[in-house]
Amino acid sequence: MLLLAVPVLLLSVTGFAEGATVFDGSCNFENSTCAYKSAYGFLPWIVNTEGHYVSVDTTRGNHGQKAVLLSPDLQPDDWSCLRLVYQITGLEFSQNPSILNVIVRPEGESFDHLLWSSQEQSDGWLIASVDLRSSSKKYKTILEGILGADEKSSIAIYELKVTTGYCIECDFEENHLCGYMNSWNPNVNWFVGGGNIRNSQAIMPKDHTLGSEYGHYMYVDSVYAKQFQEVAHLVSPLIVTPISGCLSFYYRIHRESSNIFMVYTRDLHGSYEEIWKMNDVRQGEWNLAEVDLNALFPVEIVFEVAFNGIQAGYVAIDDISFSAEYCSEEKGPLFNAQEAGCDFESDLCKFHQDDKDGFGWSRVTVKPNIYRMGDHTTGLGYFMLANTRLSSQSGYVGRLYGPSLPGNMQYCLRFFYTLYGFSKISDSLAVYIFEENQVVQEKIWSVKESPKGAWLQAEININKPMTCKVAFVSWCKSFWDCGLAALDDVSVSIGNCQIADKLPPIPGKCTFEKDDCGFQQEWQRRGFWHRIRGATPTSYTGPRGDHTSGVGYYMYIEATNMVFGQKSRLISRPLRAIYGKQCLTFFYHMYGAGTGLLNVYLREESRRHKESLLWSRRGEQSISWLRAQIEYESERQHE
Secondary structure, eight states: OOSOOEEGGGOOOOOOOTTOOOOTTOBOOSSSOTTOEEOTTSBOOEEETTTTEEEEETTTOOTTOEEEEEOOOBOOSSOEEEEEEEEEEOOTTOSSOOEEEEEEEETTOSSOEEEEEEOOOOSSOEEEEEEEOOOSSOEEEEEEEEOOSSTTOEEEEEEEEEEESOTTOBOSOSTTGGGOEEEOOSSOOEEEEESSOOOTTOOOOOOSSSSSTTSEEEEEEGGGOOSTTOEEEEEOOOBOSOEEEEEEEEEEEEEOTTOEEEEEEEETTOOEEEEEEOOSOOTTSOEEEEEEEEEOSOEEEEEEEEOSSTTSEEEEEEEEEEESSOSOTTOOOOOOGGGGOBOOSSSOTTOBOOGGGOOOEEEEOOOOOSSOOOOSSSSSSOEEEEEGGGOSOSSEEEEEEOOOBOSSOOEEEEEEEEEESOSOOTTSSEEEEEETTSOEEEEEEEOOSOOOSSOEEEEEEEOOSSOEEEEEEEEESSGGGOOEEEEEEEEEEESOGGGGGGSOOOTTOOOSSSSOTTOEEOOOSSOOEEEEESSOSSTTSSOSSOSSSSSSEEEEEOOTTOOTTOOOOEEOOOBOOEEEEEEEEEEEOOOSTTOOEEEEEEEBTTOTTOEEEEEEEESOOOSSOEEEEEEEEESSOBO
């Protein structure tokens, strides 16, 4: 046995290995912030010369205040990985802990991209790994600390290191272990093997990287196993930036060939998907394993070993690497999830109906009125309508089939729907899974309640072992029970639907679901923008629900207490100047007697008293949410 065995879970991180090549964007904060600079107008990051780290805490600022650290301009030719050692402190079970964000600011773009965020508090240093894409244009990385509400909150950064390659690649030679972590098990765990202290009687191998007893690797030993098939997990850093290609690693086993060694991906929702399993293996030597990996949404790589007893030997791994080229030349093109959706504006996309069912679904456009809304996409466009009252059959079924979805993949199906005139909503609209030969498998969703005058969004998780199709089915048993079922904006994405809530926000997009996104209001005695959900309090005005999901939040003005000519302004946060045209898209709802004027202005820096009118609408427009798109240019910071 090894005399030196360090459990990954208890690894004390004190910095990155000395002598490692330092790239632009790296800093150990020994005596300064290197080329990083604290941004003007925010709290400063303070260099602690005794502990060699930078920090910000509540002795220098208040809850919600930010400290921003800007990197020099970066422009890596190859994919690179940013690793940071950090610590967040505060009260245990804090309701408002401090937050540390890693942000990328591309040159020539108005919006920053949030790559990683943490509010995990700890008593020691933690490691985070963030992939940085190769880029043809310069960008800056930003370390943003936001102070929490606790009296003694702090955020500290010990070290930053930028290296070429992917964050999941590792040879385990440095003490941070590339951010790989052991999932603690009372009996069976992954340990660091190798190093400069060894037992001459040890059965453990030389490492693969150096081919030396002084090199390092990860291993799990069955000597502490107490039950049949006890499991040990080694977990990679979270892959946030989508990657596709070949994952490879070297592994070695000793003694028992019946041990189970598998590799999974695990998403943010905790769902596992097997991607590799050990089959034939040469004992006593390092074996190469290669597997195609499609990490199109955030996942971790989990290396799992299960032993069949205490004398089952060990499993070791080393030199995990990744290539953007697939392992197998026979690998076909990736499934394009976007092609599986449709907004029905131009045609049916890849959706179709079966001739034997009749054409129960029609692609239509309607002029919105008090009884019927327009489509969901633009308010004036096309959508699918199952009008069963036009059928002479008393028991009528309308089926709309989507394109084929390859098996053994996790999908999220989203769509918007609304109903009119059904006396019984049971099965008025349902979603079924069909096999390729049009044989129905199961019903996976159906309407539970009436939408009540709004487009509602539905989300369905789909994961089937075989290729299948989704079918939207509208059915009524008799002529008098039938109504209208409408469908629009169908989309398919890879991954679990619940993952979306855990992903960083899309730059430049605000749905008002969580907050006001930094929009501010100019003070007025009367008339404010309010963030609400559901219908507005005044009858015969406003929407029945928001545009995002039908049950979410939106901003509106209540004009009851306002006088003629009074204004209420909602102002965006300042946007950076860029060259070229930009497109502003938003949805607006103007319905009700006495509806006033809605204007959009451009206000540029140093020209606060000169505003340019970009767009305007006056009076009642529609009972539906309408889409507006404005193209403009500004070479100054603007709002």
